[in-house]
Amino acid sequence: MSYELRQVFASLPQMERGVAKVISGDPSGNNFLYTNGKCVIIRNIHNPAIADIYTEHAHAVTVAKYAPSGFYIASGDASGKVRIWDTTQKEHLLKYEYVPISGKVKDIAWTEDSKRIAVVGEGREKFGSVFLWDSGSSVGSVSGHSKLINTVDIRPRRPYRMITGSDDTNTCFFEGPPFKWKCTLRNHSQFVNCARFSPDGSHFATAGADGQILLFDGGTGELTSHLGEEKAHNGGIYAISWSPDSSQLISASGDKTVKLWDVGTGTALTTFRMGNDIADQQLGCLWQNEHLLSISLTGYINYLDRNNPNRPIRTIKGHTKSIQCVSIHRSDGRSYIYTGSHDGHINYWDAETGENDCFLGKGHSNQVSKMVVDADEVVTCSMDDTARYTSIDKKDYSASDVVKMDTQPKSISVAAGGLTLVVCIGQVVLLKDKVKVFTLENLDYEPEVGVLNPAGNIAAVGGKDAKIRLYSVQGNTIKDEGQTMEVKGAITDMAYSNDGAYLAVIDDKKVATAFSVADGYSVKNEFYGHHAKPVTLAWAPDNEHFATGGMDMMVYIWTVGDADKRLRLPDCHRLHHVSGLSWIDANTLVTTSHDASVKQWTIKY
Structure with missing residues (x-):
C-alpha cells in the first residue's frame, strides 16, 4: 500500500480588523504568498488551486517576502524570529534563522541584490534591524521612532535608501548602507500603515490611517x-502596491474600496467598490504583472477587473479558521467537498479544479461540529445548539430548515426514510422529516456519538463509558434492545460501512475496533497504531478499508480482514491533527485540519 499527496486547497489569509495584511509576489510574477497561523501559503496566481504550505515556524507567522532573486523567502513571526528558506526545493530547506527584534515582526524588505534584509515591528530594545542575510551582521541602525514600526521598504536601485512608517505617525528616511537616519517626515496625522518605493526607485509613497497617500x-x-x-x-x-512601470499604484482602504491611481496627475482612474458590509473592508493589495489583487476582512482574495470595477474577475474563498468536519457530495459525475469550520462557515470545493464558494446568507453562528450529505441536502449540527438542513441546489442558508436542540449537539447521522439521529449533551434525539419525534434523556451514561445504519432501523450510540448501545428505530421511537458492546476507552467516533456489514469504532485508548453486524456485532478485528487519541473515522467506498485520524497527526488506513495490513500517512497536516476524513472514491482520501486547509491523497492498495 502506498500514498501520494494529490492536491492542496489552501487556507485564506488570517485577518484582523484594523490590521494591515502584507501580501507579496515573487519576482517572476507566477506566485503570491501570505500567512495564516503558523503557515506561509504560496499560491499560483494564474491557478490559485495550486498551493504550497510552509509550516516550520513555532509561532504565528506575520509576514513573508520573496528575495528579489526569487530563490529564497524570508518569513517573520510573532516572537521576532526570521527564517530564510529555499523556494526551489520541495522541502524548503532552512538557510538561516535570526531573532533581529524581540517582538512581532510587521514587515520585511530585501535590497535588490538579495544580500541585506530590513525587519521591523514591535520590540523592547528596538523596533527594527538591518543585517546581512548570510551572517546576520548589522548594516546600520533603525532609529527615529518612538512606537512600533508597521512598514519598511528599501529602494530597488543604488544608491540605496530605506523608509519606515510607524504608529508614532512619522515616516523615517535612511541613507546607506550602512543605513543611517537622515530625516523624519511628519506629514501624516495618524498611524503610517504602508510605505513602498516605486519599482524604478524614483519615488516612494506612504499611506496612513488618516486616509492620505503622500x-x-x-x-x-x-x-x-x-x-x-x-x-x-x-x-x-x-x-x-505600485504598477511594474511605476506610473500607477493601487491602494486598499477600510472604506471598502480599492483605488487605482495615476501617479503623475494624482487622480483616481478607477474605484473598485467591494461592498457595504464591515467584512468588505480592504486590508491588503498586490499588483503582480497584469493581476490586481486585494484582500477583504473576510480573508477573501479578490482579482480586480479594471473594466468592471464593481465586480471582481474572481474571488478566492475558503476558510480562515480551523476546519472541523468534511463530507463529499457527487453530482452530474463530479465530486464536491463540503467543509465546516470553527467560525460556523461552510464552504464547498470542486474536487477536480479546486474552485470553491460558500453558502449565502446567515448560517451557523458557532462551530460546525459534524456534517453529512444526504441526497440533495447538507445536514449539519453546531455549537449554536441547532441542526440545519441546507439545500445543495439553492446553496442558501435562508432557505434552510433549522431545528433547535435542548442542549449542544455533538454528532449527527442520517438514513433512509428521512431519519436523522442527533446526539446532544445528555440526550439522543430522533428527527423524522426535519421534525423532532423522539428524545432519549435522563440517561445513565454520557453519549458522545451516534450513527444510524444505512437501512435506518438500528441506532448505535457510543458513550464516554466505553460502551456502544444498540437501539432499534421503530416508526417514530427509539427502543433500547438491551444489547451493548464494550471497547477499550471512551468512544470518539464511529461509522457503519456503506453496505451496513461492519461498524467501526475508535476510542481514546488509541484502539480502532470493527464489529461484524451479521455475526451479532461480534468483534471482527482490533487495530493498534495511533500514538494519541484518534478523533475521526471514515469508510472507503469498497467497504474493505477505513481511515482513522488522530491527535498524533497520523492517518491510518486499515484493512478490515487483516489488522496487520495497514497504511500510515504521517504528518498529513504538519502542525495540527486531522479533524475530518472523507473518501471521494476508493483511491482518493480527503483530510481536513485546524490549519484550515483541505488535502487530497491518492491511495494505492
Whole structure:
C-alpha cells in the first residue's frame, strides 16, 4: 500500500480588523504568498488551486517576502524570529534563522541584490534591524521612532535608501548602507500603515490611517505631491502596491474600496467598490504583472477587473479558521467537498479544479461540529445548539430548515426514510422529516456519538463509558434492545460501512475496533497504531478499508480482514491533527485540519 499527496486547497489569509495584511509576489510574477497561523501559503496566481504550505515556524507567522532573486523567502513571526528558506526545493530547506527584534515582526524588505534584509515591528530594545542575510551582521541602525514600526521598504536601485512608517505617525528616511537616519517626515496625522518605493526607485509613497497617500522623491525624501483632493480615501489606508512601470499604484482602504491611481496627475482612474458590509473592508493589495489583487476582512482574495470595477474577475474563498468536519457530495459525475469550520462557515470545493464558494446568507453562528450529505441536502449540527438542513441546489442558508436542540449537539447521522439521529449533551434525539419525534434523556451514561445504519432501523450510540448501545428505530421511537458492546476507552467516533456489514469504532485508548453486524456485532478485528487519541473515522467506498485520524497527526488506513495490513500517512497536516476524513472514491482520501486547509491523497492498495 502506498500514498501520494494529490492536491492542496489552501487556507485564506488570517485577518484582523484594523490590521494591515502584507501580501507579496515573487519576482517572476507566477506566485503570491501570505500567512495564516503558523503557515506561509504560496499560491499560483494564474491557478490559485495550486498551493504550497510552509509550516516550520513555532509561532504565528506575520509576514513573508520573496528575495528579489526569487530563490529564497524570508518569513517573520510573532516572537521576532526570521527564517530564510529555499523556494526551489520541495522541502524548503532552512538557510538561516535570526531573532533581529524581540517582538512581532510587521514587515520585511530585501535590497535588490538579495544580500541585506530590513525587519521591523514591535520590540523592547528596538523596533527594527538591518543585517546581512548570510551572517546576520548589522548594516546600520533603525532609529527615529518612538512606537512600533508597521512598514519598511528599501529602494530597488543604488544608491540605496530605506523608509519606515510607524504608529508614532512619522515616516523615517535612511541613507546607506550602512543605513543611517537622515530625516523624519511628519506629514501624516495618524498611524503610517504602508510605505513602498516605486519599482524604478524614483519615488516612494506612504499611506496612513488618516486616509492620505503622500508621494516623496526616492533619492532625497522630499515631499512632492499627494494623491486625491483632500484625502485619497474616506477611511484608513492599509496597503499600497505600485504598477511594474511605476506610473500607477493601487491602494486598499477600510472604506471598502480599492483605488487605482495615476501617479503623475494624482487622480483616481478607477474605484473598485467591494461592498457595504464591515467584512468588505480592504486590508491588503498586490499588483503582480497584469493581476490586481486585494484582500477583504473576510480573508477573501479578490482579482480586480479594471473594466468592471464593481465586480471582481474572481474571488478566492475558503476558510480562515480551523476546519472541523468534511463530507463529499457527487453530482452530474463530479465530486464536491463540503467543509465546516470553527467560525460556523461552510464552504464547498470542486474536487477536480479546486474552485470553491460558500453558502449565502446567515448560517451557523458557532462551530460546525459534524456534517453529512444526504441526497440533495447538507445536514449539519453546531455549537449554536441547532441542526440545519441546507439545500445543495439553492446553496442558501435562508432557505434552510433549522431545528433547535435542548442542549449542544455533538454528532449527527442520517438514513433512509428521512431519519436523522442527533446526539446532544445528555440526550439522543430522533428527527423524522426535519421534525423532532423522539428524545432519549435522563440517561445513565454520557453519549458522545451516534450513527444510524444505512437501512435506518438500528441506532448505535457510543458513550464516554466505553460502551456502544444498540437501539432499534421503530416508526417514530427509539427502543433500547438491551444489547451493548464494550471497547477499550471512551468512544470518539464511529461509522457503519456503506453496505451496513461492519461498524467501526475508535476510542481514546488509541484502539480502532470493527464489529461484524451479521455475526451479532461480534468483534471482527482490533487495530493498534495511533500514538494519541484518534478523533475521526471514515469508510472507503469498497467497504474493505477505513481511515482513522488522530491527535498524533497520523492517518491510518486499515484493512478490515487483516489488522496487520495497514497504511500510515504521517504528518498529513504538519502542525495540527486531522479533524475530518472523507473518501471521494476508493483511491482518493480527503483530510481536513485546524490549519484550515483541505488535502487530497491518492491511495494505492
